[in-house]
Amino acid sequence: MASNCPLCGKKITQDNDTKEHIIPNAIGGRKKVTGFICNACNNKSGDTWENELAKQLNPLSLFFRISRERGNAPRQKFGMTDGKEIVLEHDGSMTIPKPQYRENIVDGQVQISIQARTIQEAKGMLKGVARKYPNADVDSFLDNAQVKSTYSPEMMEFRLSFGGTDAGRSIVKSALAVVSDAKQSTTICQNAIAYLTDQNAEACFGYYYVRDLVVNRPSGVPLHCVAVQGDQKTGLVTFYAEYFGVQRVVGCLGQGYQGESFNHQYAIDPVSGTELSLDVKLDLSITEIKDAYDYKAIPSRSIENAMASIIPVVVVN
Template structure:
C-alpha cells in the first residue's frame, strides 16, 4: 500500500461516537467504500440508540429519525433530544352557525407556519395575515405515550464494519493485516465467510461499569491456540466475538479500546478472551445467546438512557427559556436590569419552563 494512499481510520466509527484513529491497514479507496456502505449500515441499525443516549460525535450530528408512539402517532427525535411532529398540520373547523370557522395550523417552526399562512392567504384573500402572525406563538408539549424502538442487528454490511473495527485494533497492536486471513477474506470478498457471531453466554468484561452504554473493541493474539480473537461491544448491548485468524504464529498479546460515546471519555476495561475453536463456531451458529440474555443486557443500560434524556431536555429547555426571557423582558442589550425587567424575566422563564416541570411532575407520579 503506497504511503500517499494510506489513510487514518476510526477504530470505532465516528457515526456512533468513536474517536481513536489508526493508520496502515486500509487504503483511501477501500476506506471510502467501507465508510459509505459498511459503516452507514451499522450506524443506521444503531441510530435509535445513538439518539436515545445523546452521543457525542467528532464530526456531524446524529441524524433525526421518525418513531411511532404507543398511541399510534409519529414523532421525529432529534440529536439534541427534542422532538418534532412528523409534518405540519392544517385543519379548518366550521362554526356551529355555519358562518365562518377556525383555521388551525401546527408547524415545526414559525418560518414553516408563515409559509403555510401564505397558502391560506391565496385561498382566502380577505384574511389579514398580520393578525394571524400577531396571535401566533410557540408552545411546547410533551407526548404522553412511549416511543417504540425497533432494533435489529445483523447483516453483512454492518458485520463488515464490526470486523473492520477489530482488524483496525489488531493492526495498531502490531498484528499485520495479512496474517488475519479470516478477516481480510471477509472484507475483500463479497462471498467471503463471515467471521463473527453474537455472544451473551457470559460477561467477558470483568470490570463492566454499571449503567454506562460504552463501546469496546478488544483483540487477543494467542501463540498456543494460534488464534487472533476479537470482541466488539456497542452500547453495552450488541456483543460480538470474532476470529480474525486461526494461523497466528506471533507473540502473545492483547489490547482493548473502550469509550463512553456520551462523553468521549476513554475507559480502561479488562476483557477476557479465552475461546476454543468450538466456542467460536457455536457463536457463529447463534448458540451462545441464552434465552433472555439480550433483554437483560438492555435492562442494565436503559435507566442511564432515560436519565440522560431528562438531563438533556432540562438543559435544552433552560437554555431556551433564558434566551427567550432576556429577548422579551424589555431591557436593551448592555443596559442595567431594572426591577420591572427582573420581574418580567422570572415570569417569561416560568412560561417556557412550565411544560417541562409539569411533565416531570406527572411522570414521577405515574412511576409511584
C-alpha cells in the first residue's frame, strides 16, 4: 500500500524511499523501516534531530560502550573530580585531552619533557624539538620513551541533559516509525505530524517516571525501547520511548482513532546489539499523559533511581 511521507507529504516511491532506523544508529539502533519517510526528509532530520539526540546521549553511549551498526560513538572530553580533564574513547580507554611539552633549565642545560597520546604524536613533537635545537639527540629521546598506562583515583563527572525541540522531535519520529512498522498509516498520528512539521505546534511528549511501564524489564540492561498502542475504546494512539533505561518518555501521537486496537514495539540492548522482547503496558489515560507534558510525572529522585538500577551492574563488570 502506497503511503505519503509524514514530514513533507510527498508520495513514497521506489525512487525516494529510504531505510530509516527506528532508533538512531548513533545510539545503537539496528532495525530499519521502509515506506515511512522520503530520503530527503530522512537526511534532513538525521542532520538535525538525530544529531542533537545523539549528542545529548553520547556520554551514556561511551559509558556503556555501545556497539553500533556503523561507526563508533565519538570521543568526548570530561572533567574529573580533581579539576583535570580526560578524553573517553568508544572502547572505554582514556587519554589526555592534548599533548604536553615542558622545558626546564637545570644547571645551564635544557631539559625537555614530552607527554604524548601516541608514539606517532611523540615523533611529531620531537621533530619540532630537532628544529628548535639542532644539536639535540632526538633519537635518544625515543630510545628512552616509556609507554605508561595509569589508573586515575578520581571520578569522572558526567553532566547529562535531556530534552529540547530537536531531540524531542527525534523521539517522536521514532514512535511514528514504529507505527509504520506495525503496518498502520501514520495519518492516525495527527498530533505527532503537527509537532514534526509545525515549529509552533505543541510538543506531544513528556517525561514519565511515575511507574515502570516495562513489565518484564531485564535487570541491569541499559535498554532502548519504543512502543506504540492504538486503542479503539479510548481513540488514543500513544507511545512510550526509553533510551539507556534512563530517559523515559510518553506521549499521545493522535486522538480519535477508530480502527482495530494494536500494539507494536522495537527494543534492543545497545551494548550487545541484541533485540529484546518486552511487555510494555501503555495503559495511560490522556490526563496522565498531559501530566507528563507538564513535568508532573517525575517524582522526587525517580531519575536517579532509574540510573542507579542500571549503572552498578556496568561498574561491576
